[in-house]
Amino acid sequence: MAALTFTEEGIYCPAGDFHIDPWRPVERALITHGHADHARWGMGSYLSTNMAAPVIRHRLGDIALDTIAYGETRQIGGARVSFHPAGHVPGSAQIRVEVAGEIWVASGDYKVEDDGLSAPFEPIRCHHFITESTFGLPVFRWRPQSEVAAGINAWWKACAASGKTAFLGCYALGKAQRLLSLLDPNVGPILAHAAVENTNGVLRSQGIKLQDSLLANADLNPKDHPGAIVLAPPSALGSAWARKFGTQENAFASGWMQLRGIRRRRASDRGFVISDHADWRGLLDAIKATEAENIYVTHGYTDIFARYLNEQGWNAQVVPTEFGGEDAESEAA
Secondary structure, rough: OOOOEEEEOOOOOOOOEEEOOOOOOOOOOEEOOOOOOOOOOOOOOOEEEEOOOOHHHHHHHHOEEEOOOOOEEEOOHHHHHHEEOOOOOOEEEEEEEEEOOEEEEEEEOOOOOOOOOOOOOOOOOOOOEEEEEEOOOOOOOOOOOHHHHHHHHHHHHOOOOOOOOOEEOOOOOOOOHHHHHHHHHHOOOOEEEEHHHHHHHHHHOOOOOOOOOOOOOOOOOOHHOOOOEEEOOHHHHHHHHHHHHOEEEHHHHHHHHHHHHHHHHOOOOOEEEEOOOOOHHHHHHHHHHHHHOOOEEEEHHHHHHHHHHHHHHOOOEOOOOOOOHHHHHOOOO
């Protein structure tokens, strides 16, 4: 029997009797990171990295959660398990599972670019690699982070100069903190929606250094903060809460901004292409570095990406899952 199998509940290890990022309640869940499509409520027990645990507790409440350090090996039944950096968001991990000499790696979500905030992606040699394909099309190729930062700060500066509040839509876990690290505080005040600022607080309490930001709640008077930028979940853009800031421009920060049609549907004034998922080249480089013979493609452009991998000589197949990729992270607190 294979070390990992794919069931209705999620990715399952028979030898260890545990699931990885299950989407239905199970007795024992190993969690790659804290986004809502990977860390769900209702499991009997949880295991995550010590860096991911505080956000998972913040989201899921009083759960039975054990922790493990990057690189630490743990024997669970007949399986040897270890967690390794995925580079996706702070605390995110790939999970290595070894049973009788057969090695599998479940990547969860990952990116290969070092964002200066998350532990950088660590390639793990294995026989079987389970990969996402959120941006598994050749059109998705990310610009250097420094170039994106320059574009965002220039837009914010122009908004401030014209008396507008800049609203930047971003996911509350990972993307918001990454953008916070790229903003130039000399332009103006940095404000954050409660969903973002609460997550900032959890990460700061772990010793993760983030720039200062102000909670943009009902007590905050926008007139006291001219020229501000506001980091907010996508659902908050254009809301009654946002309208109290007066004249404003909206932008959205996501890998999906690479596609013009999606930029139009988002109804934002600007789109900035930045993602916490690997782009086309990053996916291929990561897969190549594993030296795996068998590739299992989960969420994203699964059929197209798997077909390309097979054409290039890998043994690839699509595995249906209930992970949602970048869209599913929009409300992750």
